[in-house]
Amino acid sequence: MIAADVVDTVIFRALEAVNAEREPDDQVLISSSTPLFGVDAAVDSLEFVSVITDVETSMNLEHGMGISLADDRAMSRPVSPYSTVAALRDYILELAQEA
Amino acid sequence: MELNGLYVVLRPLRVEDAEVTLAWRQSDRAILMSRGATTVDEQVAWIASTPETEFNFVIQLHSGQTVGMLSLINIDETHRRAEPARFLIGEPDAVRGLPVAVEALKLLYELAFDRLGLNRVHGAVVAENQQMLKWHLYLGMKEEGRLRQHKYIAGRFHDIVCVGMLESEYRTVALPRMNALMRGGIHEQGTHQEGVG
Numbered sequence: 001m002i003a004a005d006v007v008d009t010v011i012f013r014a015l016e017a018v019n020a021e022r023e024p025d026d027q028v029l030i031s032s033s034t035p036l037f038g039v040d041a042a043v044d045s046l047e048f049v050s051v052i053t054d055v056e057t058s059m060n061l062e063h064g065m066g067i068s069l070a071d072d073r074a075m076s077r078p079v080s081p082y083s084t085v086a087a088l089r090d091y092i093l094e095l096a097q098e099a
Numbered sequence: 100m101e102l103n104g105l106y107v108v109l110r111p112l113r114v115e116d117a118e119v120t121l122a123w124r125q126s127d128r129a130i131l132m133s134r135g136a137t138t139v140d141e142q143v144a145w146i147a148s149t150p151e152t153e154f155n156f157v158i159q160l161h162s163g164q165t166v167g168m169l170s171l172i173n174i175d176e177t178h179r180r181a182e183p184a185r186f187l188i189g190e191p192d193a194v195r196g197l198p199v200a201v202e203a204l205k206l207l208y209e210l211a212f213d214r215l216g217l218n219r220v221h222g223a224v225v226a227e228n229q230q231m232l233k234w235h236l237y238l239g240m241k242e243e244g245r246l247r248q249h250k251y252i253a254g255r256f257h258d259i260v261c262v263g264m265l266e267s268e269y270r271t272v273a274l275p276r277m278n279a280l281m282r283g284g285i286h287e288q289g290t291h292q293e294g295v296g
Contacts, residue, residue: 021229021230035196037196037283038196039195039196039197040196041195041196044188044191044194044195044200045188045194045198045199045200045201045234046188046200046230046231046233046234047230049230049233049234049237049238049280050229050230050233050234052237053233053236053237054233070237070275070276070279070280070283071275071276071279072275072278072279074279074283075279075282075283080283082283
């Protein structure tokens, strides 16, 4: 079973890659409560897809988890898995439990 | 032709858009795009000279605010292919957290595959533009090749990654992902989307 802090690390690293493309004075503040989607989102559309892509790739290559984070199931949840880093982590952990 | 979505309208690019689109093209966000016009007059001339065989759109919110641009060019009816191009969100703060870029591309793909009956779309992305490359690959494009040092931009040569997507891949990969991202946006916007629909 994959641990929550491991998933956090994967997501944080994806956000650090976003920051690497930004100016020093325009960095995303990375934490479990960082909003990924919605009116308060810390990232734009291209950055969001970059995060999703990097997380899916890392989970697959480093942890052997082939997951899809943009499908009907993700959208059928009462809380969007995109709302915050913590929500995305919880969704990935849920997928891991079923794997 | 106007293409209407939940968040945006793709409406034809007009000469009146010259000033704002030139500003977008000259911004840091567009540094890896071809530079094109350098003055408003040149941009007006370019817009006026775009062939009617191309679809050049401005991405406009339902509030009327213009936020970006997107085109479908090199439409080949014989080989049933075309090239999405000039994709730029010029007002990122106005669309932050909204799936505007996803919907704009979805509307363009609907035009290409559903209305024009094309079999393939293809494009070229500067290799260094990793976010744009990831974006296209995640939304259905496949990498088809690399043109080494193919463009000279901002003082040096850049590799170009060639990408393409077949109509079948649009329906099985791109469309479900774009729909999911769209629903994610609706999910998160809650009542906000009522104001723009």
